[in-house]
Amino acid sequence: MVIKVPTGLDAPPIPADNPMTEAKVELGKMLYFDKRLSRDGTVSCATCHDPKMAWADHRATSEGVDKQLGDRNSPTVLNAAYMPEQFWDGRAASLEEQALGPIENPVEMGHTIDELVKNLAAVPEYQKRFREVFGTEVNKDGIVKAIAAFERTILTGNSPYDKYKAGDTSAMTAQQIRGMELFNGKGECATCHTPPTFSNGKYYNAGIGSDKPNPDPGRKKHTNKDADEGKFRVPHLRNVADTAPYFHDGSVATLAEAVRIMATGGIDNPRLSPVFKGLKEVQFTDEEIADLTAFLEALSGEYPIVEAPELP
Numbered sequence: 001m002v003i004k005v006p007t008g009l010d011a012p013p014i015p016a017d018n019p020m021t022e023a024k025v026e027l028g029k030m031l032y033f034d035k036r037l038s039r040d041g042t043v044s045c046a047t048c049h050d051p052k053m054a055w056a057d058h059r060a061t062s063e064g065v066d067k068q069l070g071d072r073n074s075p076t077v078l079n080a081a082y083m084p085e086q087f088w089d090g091r092a093a094s095l096e097e098q099a100l101g102p103i104e105n106p107v108e109m110g111h112t113i114d115e116l117v118k119n120l121a122a123v124p125e126y127q128k129r130f131r132e133v134f135g136t137e138v139n140k141d142g143i144v145k146a147i148a149a150f151e152r153t154i155l156t157g158n159s160p161y162d163k164y165k166a167g168d169t170s171a172m173t174a175q176q177i178r179g180m181e182l183f184n185g186k187g188e189c190a191t192c193h194t195p196p197t198f199s200n201g202k203y204y205n206a207g208i209g210s211d212k213p214n215p216d217p218g219r220k221k222h223t224n225k226d227a228d229e230g231k232f233r234v235p236h237l238r239n240v241a242d243t244a245p246y247f248h249d250g251s252v253a254t255l256a257e258a259v260r261i262m263a264t265g266g267i268d269n270p271r272l273s274p275v276f277k278g279l280k281e282v283q284f285t286d287e288e289i290a291d292l293t294a295f296l297e298a299l300s301g302e303y304p305i306v307e308a309p310e311l312p
Contacts (some may be wrong), residue, residue: 007157008158009196013082024133024146024150027146028146030309043064058245064108081152089203089231090219096144103116117140130142154304156239158301160176178291178294182292182295186282189292203231204273207267208251209230211267218248263292264284265279
């Protein structure tokens with residue numbers, strides 16, 4: 001199967017042990033929308049990563065089983081296929097590994113993989129599809145590989161920015177062009193938000209949430225390294241205008257405010273990353289903040305709106 005890659009991107013990496021097939025992607029789509037992946041049958045992957053919300057969730061933090069609220073904002077699935085690691089703290093090394101996390105998280109889906117396998121194996125249609133796709137009975141490996149394969153087809157590109165870069169000088173407004181020049185120049189934003197995904201996949205402490213009574217330890221929770229305290233993965237910026245609210249805790253409601261916080265050097269704390277200390281020396285006017293915001297809006301491109309399939 002060849003993935004349809006939008007203008008502005010290269011084909012995403014595909015693991016050798018999980019090649020793409022149409023049947024596997026179709027199975028993954030079914031699982032993605034199936035609320036039986038949660039313990040009480042109320043939450044699917046699409047609940048927190050909704051195709052109609054740019055594959056994200058407009059809540060600060062999402063609601064899981066028993067109406068529990070998580071402690072981090074749900075990042076978009078769009079272009080997740082390009083990220084070298086998954087989750088805000090990078091604790092999953094692949095989309096396959098990521099797919100398992102929410103299923104067994106007591107706040108999100110609250111299931112156990114063994115019980116889930118049992119439940120799905122009792123559905124004749126799933127039995128049939130697993131045999132066709134993997135040549136096996138329903139199992140953990142097949143569940144996560146199918147979901148990951150489906151997610152690798154959820155790509156966004158062909159934005160006004162991409163059209164402008166391809167030679168259509170009318171694709172972006174004068175304000176957006178000014179913002180692009182600031183993004184690449186004075187702000188040096190592209191150092192961390194590196195094209196074409198607009199993320200270098202690395203981790204930084206911008207101080208977001210550091211002023212709360214119990215700050216999220218960020219990547220330190222995964223690595224147990226003090227140097228990683230308060231660090232979170234650089235989010236990619238494609239379609240960022242469509243995925244409010246912002247940052248790992250969903251604490252900022254608007255894109256303009258998120259841009260202002262970043263452009264003024266984040267929030268002071270003992271482990272603020274050096275890149276933000278440098279930004280504090282750079283002064284942006286209100287007009288420049290507006291120009292930067294307008295440029296980010298030019299990164300909103302086409303993406304698939306997938307309807308929930310009929311489930312067995």
